[in-house]
Amino acid sequence: FADFEIAGTVPGRAMTLASVKGAYARDALRSGISMSHSEGFNPLKFGVIGSSDSHNATSPSDEAGYTGKLPMMDGSAGLRTGEAGIGLVQMTPARQWGSGGLAGVWAPENSRAALFDAMQRRETFATSGPRIIVSLFGGWGFPEGTANAPAFDTVSRAHGVPMGANLPQAPDAAALPEFVVVAQSDPHGANLDRIQMIKGWVDASGVSHEKVVDLAWSGSRVVDPLTGKLPPVGSTVDAERATYANTIGTSQLRAQWRDIEFEPAQEAFYYVRVLEIPTPRWSTFDAVQLGSKPMKPAAIQERAISSAIWYQP
Numbered sequence: 001f002a003d004f005e006i007a008g009t010v011p012g013r014a015m016t017l018a019s020v021k022g023a024y025a026r027d028a029l030r031s032g033i034s035m036s037h038s039e040g041f042n043p044l045k046f047g048v049i050g051s052s053d054s055h056n057a058t059s060p061s062d063e064a065g066y067t068g069k070l071p072m073m074d075g076s077a078g079l080r081t082g083e084a085g086i087g088l089v090q091m092t093p094a095r096q097w098g099s100g101g102l103a104g105v106w107a108p109e110n111s112r113a114a115l116f117d118a119m120q121r122r123e124t125f126a127t128s129g130p131r132i133i134v135s136l137f138g139g140w141g142f143p144e145g146t147a148n149a150p151a152f153d154t155v156s157r158a159h160g161v162p163m164g165a166n167l168p169q170a171p172d173a174a175a176l177p178e179f180v181v182v183a184q185s186d187p188h189g190a191n192l193d194r195i196q197m198i199k200g201w202v203d204a205s206g207v208s209h210e211k212v213v214d215l216a217w218s219g220s221r222v223v224d225p226l227t228g229k230l231p232p233v234g235s236t237v238d239a240e241r242a243t244y245a246n247t248i249g250t251s252q253l254r255a256q257w258r259d260i261e262f263e264p265a266q267e268a269f270y271y272v273r274v275l276e277i278p279t280p281r282w283s284t285f286d287a288v289q290l291g292s293k294p295m296k297p298a299a300i301q302e303r304a305i306s307s308a309i310w311y312q313p
Helices: 027-039 077-081 112-120 152-159 282-290
Strands: 100-106 126-127 132-139 158-162 178-184 192-202 207-216 252-258 268-276 304-305 309-310
Touching: 027 126, 027 192, 027 268, 077 282, 100 112, 132 152, 132 268, 132 304, 152 158, 158 178, 178 268, 192 252, 207 252, 207 282, 252 282
Parallel strands: none
Antiparallel strands: 100 126, 126 304, 132 158, 132 178, 178 252, 192 207, 192 268, 268 304, 268 309
């Protein structure tokens, strides 16, 4: 799922990026814990948000109402797709750009001070556009059934720390870190496919590693015992009409997970990724408007990403 909306070219230049390594936030998180291991400090302990990065006074987070990024270059469906025949599409990788994202902030009240404090403690998450909500807590032991507790936030805060924080000192040498997460779909958007945990750690030689674990998913799918992978959720997207149906997926997912591979001597980070079911990309809506053939990919899986929780030996 990390191949999502990657712009492989540079605006105004006829060149293709040979590699996107280093362009991911995950690379920076891994570099941070590697520096913590070798130098004793982590300068890359950051929270995450989403935003639009548009230059036309709009915030185009909705695929169906995408307005482009640069008004003179991709300000209309015809300019973005090249259907206008002006040639501007050759000057910018507008076709590769995703629509705008959104920032999520967990604060006790909707005030400037509370929002700023929440961002300072990195209790934030990003989405690729939908109003998905994700809440993540980590600790050394949550009551059984915490993920399904009606008072999830209260119980989780009493026994752990939220996204953006450091795990407290372990109560004993045999303790294993545990995480609880709840994800809610956009009430006016698509259902959810799955929740994934992304873990990064540094081994004794200073080399960083990463692992992705499926925590919760919709339907009755079963993880393949040979590959360890969960089958795709499927797709209801009709590219010719730019439509989809919420007949797959689910509106809410919850998980409670313990890291049984945890090594107390290894620096680590943990964050979650929440995926929607496939929905039409902005370019598919443009194609329907113009009466042209949709470009690939015709569908995408929108997502939410939490800030990490770190472990320091």
